[in-house]
Amino acid sequence: MAAQKRLNRDDVVTSALAVADAEGLDAVTIRRVAQLHGVTPMALYRHFPDKEGLLAAVAEKLLAETRLPEPDDRPWHEQLGDVLTGVLDALRAHPNAAGLLLSDIMASDPGLALVERILALLAEGGHTVDEAAMTGSQVLVTLVTMVISEPGRALTDDPEAHEASVRARRARLLSLPPSRYPHVVAAADALAECTSEEAYYHRGLTMLLSGLRTLPTAPHPSVHA
């Protein structure tokens, strides 16, 4: 990563993301990233207006890694399910950085493309323009929060530290008075850590999609004429 002739913008973004993955977003500092490239902090300002710009670039890179399936002839909600699964996979690869997408998804090109795609599918589902706008933004941030608030998700690279924090959380929940928090105590295991990631994300997506389908919409004309 170090000892390059010229500082490469994409490399900088990559190592910023790597730092976030390993130690969390707070560990991503201009000075730290500069050091990783053997360069003065100010050198980064050739490529980014400020720290916010660097983080925005990280967010864009995250979305850019999303593999969006091609449109086909299946019902809109099935296609939407595949699109959201693709986004979810990209986010799950970088849970510490996923929160960056809560700021302004449409600030980047891939973000705009994603929103466009979702709005198009919602329109097929019979949503008006305004309905799709409100709902589309909610759908995306819901994916983000599914990832960043996955029960007991690891905040660092260190598996031992992660295990320890899961145990601590579980012990704390189990030490609560069962008379006051019966359901919390009973669910301590599942609240302290994600017992099944597959079940968690499948359930979250199912809930989201079925919520979307049962949302009242104007009756829509057949799109596939």
Place this chain on the structure above:
Amino acid sequence: MAAQKRLNRDDVVTSALAVADAEGLDAVTIRRVAQLHGVTPMALYRHFPDKEGLLAAVAEKLLAETRLPEPDDRPWHEQLGDVLTGVLDALRAHPNAAGLLLSDIMASDPGLALVERILALLAEGGHTVDEAAMTGSQVLVTLVTMVISEPGRALTDDPEAHEASVRARRARLLSLPPSRYPHVVAAADALAECTSEEAYYHRGLTMLLSGLRTLPTAPHPSVHA
């Protein structure tokens, strides 16, 4: 706020929340809050272990302001709707601080009470313990993200600055190539700002609740024996 004999913990939390409301979470610094109380930064460390502790107290205050309706005999999803509406109202009063609840809702007492209530209602709805744990945490963070990513929500107290940013966002969306982003351009108004908060939140809640109701669950015995 200033010129008190003894530094009051609750007053400190209140002014931290006030700063967040007015200028955003980044403006909340130990030094700034201390100054508001005419006191040295270090004086705050009598009441909070560190800055994280102060922010956790702000998060707790937010939840503590929630008015939870008493349990009654209506179906679980109607009661849940009222609970979530109550939480949503509390969050909407402090959108800049709402994001604090993404960290660890169950760290505070009111957070635990809220989760307990939701788990109880989901159990009534036929969810197993593990299902309720997964779904309950998602429900809460969904409320948070509905608030913090409300389209075009104000980030500062200043209404002029807010108007300006809405116009800028709208103009940017309208300047996009309609051939590439037809739906985004068509929805520019609704994407740049929330045309109707009532519709936005009503729709979000409806989607969430109907998603919950259609989630597959084991058939449940009648609870009201």
Place this chain on the structure above:
DNA sequence: ACCTGAACACCGTTCAAGT
């Protein structure tokens, strides 16, 4: 065009000291 070096205005937090 690209990077450096020194400086500035901020942070959170420590430690020892005051009353």
Place this chain on the structure above:
DNA sequence: ACCTGAACACCGTTCAAGT
């Protein structure tokens, strides 16, 4: 018990200068 004061190790960012 409660607060101060000075200091430390960090930040992001400015500006002027180097090549």
